[in-house]
Amino acid sequence: MPFDLPRFGWTPLLLLVIACSAPAATPDPPPTEPKGWADEIALPQVQDLNPDPHIVEVNLEARLANVEFIPGKPTEVWTYNGGVPGPLLRGRVGDRLIVHFKNSLPDATSIHWHGLRIPNDMDGVPDEPYPAVAPGQTFDYSFVLPDAGTYWYHPHVASALQTGNGMFGPLIVDDPQEPPGLGDEAVLVLSDMAVDENGKLAAPDAGAEFGTLFGREGNLLLVNGKVLPTLHVRPGMRQRWRVINAAKTRYFQIKLADNQFTRIGSDGGFIESPQTLDSLLLTPAQRADVTLEPVPPASATQLTLRWVAYDRGFGTAFNRPDEDVLHLDFTGNVVKADPLPALHRDIPAADASNARAIDISLTESRTADGTVVMGINGVPSWDAEPIMTPMGERQVWTVKNTFEFDHPFHLHGFFFQVLDVNGVAPTVREWRDTVNVPVDGTVRFVVNFNERPGMWMFHCHILDHADAGMMGMVHLH
Numbered sequence: 274m275p276f277d278l279p280r281f282g283w284t285p286l287l288l289l290v291i292a293c294s295a296p297a298a299t300p301d302p303p304p305t306e307p308k309g310w311a312d313e314i315a316l317p318q319v320q321d322l323n324p325d326p327h328i329v330e331v332n333l334e335a336r337l338a339n340v341e342f343i344p345g346k347p348t349e350v351w352t353y354n355g356g357v358p359g360p361l362l363r364g365r366v367g368d369r370l371i372v373h374f375k376n377s378l379p380d381a382t383s384i385h386w387h388g389l390r391i392p393n394d395m396d397g398v399p400d401e402p403y404p405a406v407a408p409g410q411t412f413d414y415s416f417v418l419p420d421a422g423t424y425w426y427h428p429h430v431a432s433a434l435q436t437g438n439g440m441f442g443p444l445i446v447d448d449p450q451e452p453p454g455l456g457d458e459a460v461l462v463l464s465d466m467a468v469d470e471n472g473k474l475a476a477p478d479a480g481a482e483f484g485t486l487f488g489r490e491g492n493l494l495l496v497n498g499k500v501l502p503t504l505h506v507r508p509g510m511r512q513r514w515r516v517i518n519a520a521k522t523r524y525f526q527i528k529l530a531d532n533q534f535t536r537i538g539s540d541g542g543f544i545e546s547p548q549t550l551d552s553l554l555l556t557p558a559q560r561a562d563v564t565l566e567p568v569p570p571a572s573a574t575q576l577t578l579r580w581v582a583y584d585r586g587f588g589t590a591f592n593r594p595d596e597d598v599l600h601l602d603f604t605g606n607v608v609k610a611d612p613l614p615a616l617h618r619d620i621p622a623a624d625a626s627n628a629r630a631i632d633i634s635l636t637e638s639r640t641a642d643g644t645v646v647m648g649i650n651g652v653p654s655w656d657a658e659p660i661m662t663p664m665g666e667r668q669v670w671t672v673k674n675t676f677e678f679d680h681p682f683h684l685h686g687f688f689f690q691v692l693d694v695n696g697v698a699p700t701v702r703e704w705r706d707t708v709n710v711p712v713d714g715t716v717r718f719v720v721n722f723n724e725r726p727g728m729w730m731f732h733c734h735i736l737d738h739a740d741a742g743m744m745g746m747v748h749l750h
């Protein structure tokens with residue numbers, strides 16, 4: 274069977290149910306979340322300049338701006354259109370997105386559309402083929418949104434500094450055929466920011482070599498740019514969260530005490546079938562779509578979403594307390610949620626036969642003066658030769674971590690299917706663009722380079738690691 278592109282296959286039963294739900298007697302109106310339930314985490318909006326319903330055309334400007342994370346102590350951050358995160362961009366599968374981009378920063382920058390299968394010249398990697406956008410210059414991005422799902426955008430120049438200083442935003446691609454009943458939606462862009470008590474951003478090289486090795490985590494945990502905001506919700510009522518980890522280093526393992534998440538989607542849209550989880554783990558750059566029907570503990574009216582340390586290697590979890598991320602305040606009586614619609618997506622097993630083996634080792638070395646250099650197979654990005662790949666080649670990548678920290682490994686422009694992590698196959702099939710490679714561990718995945726020639730990057734999405742050299746390139750020709 275050929276390696277199929279992501280496709281949907283809702284069960285016929287579900288379609289039948291939708292088709293047959295003719296109106297009978299007028300039922301009670303369904304309960305809704307309280308008015309303005311998610312206002313505290315409202316995302317910045319941007320005006321669609323194009324009347325064509327199949328074109329989303331917007332202006333984005335990269336610029337410095339003052340944003341208050343700590344009340345009364347503005348922080349000068351790097352932004353898209355003046356806010357953190359940047360505006361929510363949203364279209365449907367098949368729509369064209371046009372972004373008139375202006376760089377008003379003091380440095381060159383670019384926009385990378387993380388996870389989107391778009392033409393190589395729109396991918397935002399400097400000099401592949403277009404140079405980075407210089408200060409004062411403009412660039413027009415234009416491409417068709419190919420796959421439904423939860424994505425994001427960020428710069429690909431000095432990514433640790435620029436993304437870490439506030440440049441990231443959500444991009445949602447809607448599937449018009451999605452079944453109803455997944456609940457009211459909230460898009461949660463998770464990030465962290467290193468800000469001192471006066472509101473000043475930490476230096477991008479804080480912690481020197483150890484900062485690079487560990488990766489730099491911020492002290493303020495943010496949901497859509499807000500410190501510990503509140504959602505106002507009805508107990509038991511279903512919500513659907515689209516969660517994006519936009520932090521440059523921090524892994525987000527999140528938990529709601531005594532409540533579970535149902536994971537329905539990941540990097541590349543819906544997963545094969547829903548999965549019930551006590552906590553949700555997202556490495557930097559990963560996404561998850563989850564549903565939940567939160568209820569507070571007995572006699573309480575509030576629940577807190579907490580960050581729980583995930584051990585990603587050397588000293589990253591030791592003695593670290595949980596941190597509060599988001600409050601859920603409950604009002605009204607408990608709502609009995611309808612059963613979750615039967616979600617099933619046919620994801621055929623990726624064909625790994627006759628695939629070329631690509632061996633990737635994630636490595637670390639030091640220069641004579643002690644500077645940390647990270648690389649792929651011992652070679653930092655600036656010295657690396659691309660992996661020459663003929664069009665149509667199927668590959669099995671074996672990514673080995675020789676390091677004392679986990680690495681979230683990301684490939685641009687193509688989804689892949691994980692075969693195994695330390696020899697263990699995943700329990701549910703899904704399309705990923707970012708996968709965690711554990712300490713001393715090995716991940717194998719299949720990828721089919723069957724379209725869109727060009728230079729496609731891969732790298733660790735701990736952006737301090739990427740900038741230290743842990744990046745490489747596939748030359749698809």
Ligand code: C2O
Pocket residue numbers: 385387427429558683685730732734
């Ligand atoms: Cu979010 Cu090079 O990627």
Ligand code: CU
Pocket residue numbers: 679680681733734735738739743
């Ligand atoms: Cu890394």
